[in-house]
Amino acid sequence: MSIGDLDTLAAQVRGEVLQQNDEGYDASRAVWNGMIDRRPGAIVRCTGVADVIATVNFAREKHLPLAIKAGGHNVSGKAVCDDGIVIDLSPMNNVHVDPDARRARAGAGAKWGAFDHEAQAFGLTTTGGVVSSTGVAGLTLGGGIGYLTRTYGLACDNLLSVDLVTADGRLVRASESENPDLFWALRGGGGNFGVVTSLEFQLHEVGPMVATATVFHAIQDAREVLNFYRTFNEAAPDELACYAMIVNAPEGLPDQDGKPVLALVGLYSGDLEEGKRLLAPLAKQGSPLLAVVDGMPYAVMQTAFDAGNPHGARYYWKSQYLKGLDDALLETILKWAGTFTGEHTIIGIEALGGAQARVDPGATAFVHRDVPYSLGIWTGWQNPADDTANIAWTREFFDAVAPFGAGAYVNYLGEDESDRLGEVYGENYTRLVEIKRKWDPDNLFRLNHNIA
Ligand SMILES: Cc1cc2nc3c(=O)[nH]c(=O)nc-3n(C[C@H](O)[C@H](O)[C@H](O)COP(=O)(O)OP(=O)(O)OC[C@H]3O[C@@H](n4cnc5c(N)ncnc54)[C@H](O)[C@@H]3O)c2cc1C
Incomplete structure (x- = not known):
């Protein structure tokens, strides 16, 4: 990529085109996972759809690797690349809410906060x-799990429409009525089909407390x-989500x-007092070191884990869905908790089910x-000297729990896990390949967990 080429691109976009040594280049190429250190040839900080179209056309015509960065949170770091072009969507972060229609349209650079x-x-x-x-776009395109999943389904189940720039540089809309095949693929298929520029969601009454x-x-x-947690979840209504x-x-x-x-950690998304009543048993079990059941602004609860996941620390993840919480699985998890490593490590069990489970597996x-649960071995630490030991711990732990697995979630896959796409998509993989062939036949969008 010559300086002249980049001057041509810069003349076609309104946002900055950052190269090595430019102010802002390092901040823009940084992602959440400090293990990732890539140096793109240029980063285009897109301000709108026109910038995205110009950059997609440029990368295609020059045969350059093209990465897409929204929130930059993906542990695999595929949002950035060496040498090629990064589309940095962070300037496109507007969120417009229509309270009467109960809809919101988020720019592709918006974050959940x-x-x-x-x-x-x-x-x-x-x-x-x-x-x-975490970015709204990356999370939603892979599925999107949160406290409200059991009540309102995955983030992608709440999508009404998506605007997207295709490999041939066209802006199209995908919804149930426009390009429905693309809409099907975008709800779980990740960044394989184009550059999403905005996402429209159905909203629901939640909170503010x-x-x-x-x-x-x-x-x-x-x-x-x-043991208590397992029984508690079996009886919990959909409005109640509890993570261990x-x-x-x-x-x-x-x-x-x-x-x-x-x-x-539990949240009830319905009536405040009813929620306190239903969550109260969590505080009464055994002899807790600390137990608080109370009302809290939903937006504050959505930041409760922020500090535990610092940007730029080193991370290595392995995860899988679970068939259930078998005794033998719990014993295995607790055995590995005995050798717990890493200042920012979380062994996380997310309770799923409810509305997520009521959608047909072929509908998106x-x-x-x-799947009733997801298990994450989310290892995090600061010192590069600990890389080898912490990665080995994560892999050995994962091998020990693998027999209890029931599939994988694309948004939690590490850089070295693109070979798990069969586990991610199961019977839907063949249809994804067909839709990929139609919308991106030359695999321009390949810097992702790639449906090749
Ligand atoms: C601290 C932390 C907490 C998390 N919590 C949750 C959680 O509660 N629930 C959950 O489900 N997941 C969670 N995740 C995982 C998260 O869903 C993924 O990391 C997701 O990919 C992040 O999206 P992003 O936009 O921030 O990431 P990015 O790294 O910017 O994007 C990830 C990939 O998505 C694709 N992509 C992103 N934007 C676009 C776009 N506009 N058009 C086309 N492709 C695009 C690209 O392939 C890109 O490489 C969490 C991750 C972290 C690090």
């Missing part, structure tokens, strides 16, 4: 991720508490310095509808 901020002004929102700096539970237990009590997580003890917990603890590209 911005989305909830705008929608909660009207007591509305939709299913989103549980960390406010919701009932939440935050409970910590010493790790030696975890077995008993996880093994994390490093937060400051202030008595006698837990340097030890992992078990956290139960997202096939895993009836």
Whole structure:
């Protein structure tokens, strides 16, 4: 890519075209996972659809690798590339809410914090991720799990339409009535089909105050508490979501310095008082180190995990859906909790089911509808000298729990896991290949978990 070529591109776009040594280049090429250190030939900070069209055409005509960056949160770091072009969508971060129609249209660079901020002004929102700096686009295109999944389905189940720039540089809309094949593929198929420029969502009445539970237990009590957690979830209504997580003890917990603890985190998305009543048993089980069940603004709850996942730390993830919470699985998880490693590590169990499970597996590209839980081994640390040991710990732990697996979630796949796409898409994979052939026959959009 010559300087002259980039001058031509810069003349066609309104946003900045950043090259090495330009101010802002390093900030723009950085992603959440500090293990990823890529140097694109140019980063185009797109300000609108016209910039995206010009950049897609440029990359196609010059045969350049093209990466798409929205929130930059994907652990695989595929949002950035070496040498080629990165479309940085972060300037396109507007969220427009229509409270009467209960709809919101988010620019592809918007993050969940911005989305909830705008929608909660009207007591509305939709299913989103549980960390406010995660991108709306990347999360939704892969599916989108959050506290509201059991009530309102995945983030992608709440999509009404998507605007997208195709490989041949056209702006198209995908919805149930326009380009329905593309709309099917975009709900779970990730960034394989074009550059999404905005996403329109159905909103629901949630909050602004919701009932939440935050409970910590010493790790030696975890077995008993996880047994209770399993039974509690079996009886829980759809409006109630509860995650179980093994994390490093937060400051202030008595006698837990340097030890992992078990956290139960719950949210009820319906009536506040009913939610407090239904969440109360979480605080009464065993002898918690700390237990709070109370009302909290939904938008605040959506930032509760932000500090535990610092931007730029080193991360290595392995995850899978679970058939259930077998005794033998819980024993295996607790065995590995005994060798817990990494300052930012989370062993996370997300309770699914409810509305997600009521959608037909063939209705969208997202096939895993009836899985009750997801297990994440989300290892995080600061010192590069710990890379080898922490990656080995994660892989060995994952090998030990793999027999309990029931498929994989594309948004949690690491850089080295593109060979798990069969596990991600199952019987829907063949249709995804057909739709990929139609919309991106030359695989311009290949820097992703690629449907080749
Ligand atoms: C701290 C943390 C918390 C998380 N919490 C949750 C959670 O609660 N629920 C959940 O489901 N997931 C969660 N995730 C996973 C998350 O869904 C994925 O990492 C997702 O890919 C992030 O989207 P992004 O836009 O931030 O990422 P990016 O890295 O910018 O994008 C990821 C990929 O998506 C594609 N893509 C992004 N935007 C576009 C676009 N506009 N057009 C076409 N393709 C695009 C590209 O292929 C890109 O490489 C979490 C991740 C992290 C790091």
